[in-house]
Amino acid sequence: MKHYKLTQVFLAGTAAALLASQAHALDGDDMLKKLSAAYASYGTKITYDSVTTSDTTVTAKGVKLKVETADKSPDLPLGDVTFSDVEEADDGGYYAGNVSFQNVDMSKDGGHLTAKDLQIDGLSIPGTPSTASLDGMILFQSAHTGNITFEQDGKRVFQVEKIESNVEVADDSSSLTSDTSISGIWADLSDVKDPKAQETINKLGLTNFNGNIATKGSWASATGKIDLTEFSIDARDLGKLNLTLSMSGYTPQLIKAMQDATVAAAANPDKKAGDAALGMTMMGLLQQLSFNGASIRFDDASITKRLLDYFGKEQNMTGDQFAQSLKGMAPLMMAQLNVPELQNQVSAAVTKFLDNPKNIEIKAAPAAPVAAPMIMGAAMGAPQTLPQVLGVSVNANQ
Incomplete structure (x- = not known):
């Protein structure tokens, strides 16, 4: 009798466990x-x-993406996508520890694209999508691709060794930081169709491009402050170009308004009217932005001397002679802007750089954030005041 009761309890417990798991x-x-x-x-x-x-594994077959605002954009086939280590979140959303994609192998019109080892780690899917806060957006912790190659008519013309991206969200979901690196970029420029362009490429030694791209930045959703601390293109035997930018007002609400305006314009049967309305709406929305600062810096890696020699030869002079002519032209060109302080800075920086090409940088650092309407007003009414409004400076070899 006791054995029978124990069996009943065991079976009832097993059934309850099965029902709970279901x-x-x-x-x-x-x-x-x-x-x-x-x-x-x-x-x-x-x-x-x-x-x-x-x-805990979910597999979606025949996945396709399409940008809805583009009238004739084709579907982007992703094939089968596997979501591993999936958990349901408290808000009704989901978290996937890993998302893996099939290798890409596509051919069209003589072009052949391959991409390997595509995956995402730490994907968060919101229960209630919203652009009002980070909690309602799709986010991931890291993403990775392996080798990406494009061939045209059987010849390799472009390749990327790997792409890596990381995103970190603050504990209170008020901000995020991110970084991306595109490593081992290679491009073949030996078959450019324009004869003059091909001649220039050959003489400058640019038939093969080798380099890397890197970005780093942060975004605070409440204030809409974006700090792009690095957007660099580092090309071997050419140089490194780096851009930075800081602005405020790029809030989730502004993003949503811009998206809605774009969708409305695309849905307008009168394309010209839709584009005109979109332009006016965007102009109004952009007035919510403020400019905090920016910079453009170039660090030379031998391309400057080659350019001086090449264009000097085009003018029947040496590279040094061509550099001297540029140093003489700089003050004359800047004088047309009627900004004496900036004119002197530019002339000094150009001379210093051309004498010994190391680096040159243009920086805008206003004493306080400048509202977009103020920038637009200065640009239309008194463009010569823009350098002072934005705190522009130019320096070389620093």
């Missing part, structure tokens, strides 16, 4: 629907043929 089983279709809804808030449509779920 009640909490992952709903792969629900996850894909919420992923689709989140993408839709960015003006992108995601479709799929079918979804299967096994334990």
Whole structure:
């Protein structure tokens, strides 16, 4: 009798456990629907043929992406996508520890594109999509691709060794920081169709491009402050170009308004009227922005001397003679802007750089943030005051 009761208890417990596991089983279709809804808030449509779920793994077959605001944009086929280590979040959303994609192998009109090892780690899918806060947006912790190659008519013309991207969100979801690196970029410029351009490329030794691209930045959603601390293109035997930018007012609300305006313009059957309305709306929305600072810096890696020699030869002079002519032209060109202080800075920086090409930088650092309407007003009414409004300076070899 006791054995019978124990058996009953065991069977009842087992049944309860099975029912509980079924009640909490992952709903792969629900996850894909919420992923689709989140993408839709960015003006992108995601479709799929079918979804299967096994334990904590969700596999979507026949996944395609399409930018809804582009009238004739083709679907981007992603094939089968596997979401691993999936968990349901408290807000009804989902978290996937890893998302892996099929290798890309596409051919069209003699072009052949391949991409390997595409994956995302730490993907968060919101339960209720919203551009009003970071909690309602699609976010990931890191993304990675392996080798990407493009061939034309059987000849390799472009390649990237790998792409890596990382995103870190603050504990209170008020801001995020991110960085991206595109490493091992290679491009073949030996078959440029324009004869003159090809001749210039050959003489400057630019038939092969080798380099890397890197970006670093942060965004605070409440104030809309964006700090792009690095956007660099580092090309071997050419030089490194780096841009920085800081502005405020790029809030989630502004992003949503811009997206809505773009969608409305695309839906307008009168394309000219839609574009005109979009332009006016964007002009109004951009007035919410403020400019904090920016810079453009170039560090030379031998391209300057080659350019001076090349264009000097075009003018029947040496590279040094051509550099001297440029130093003489700089003050004359700057004088037309009627900004004496900046004219002197530019002339001094150009002379210093051309005498010994190391680096040159243009920086805008206003004493306080400058509202976009003030910049627009100065540009239209008194353009010669812009350098002073924005705190522009030019320096070389620093």
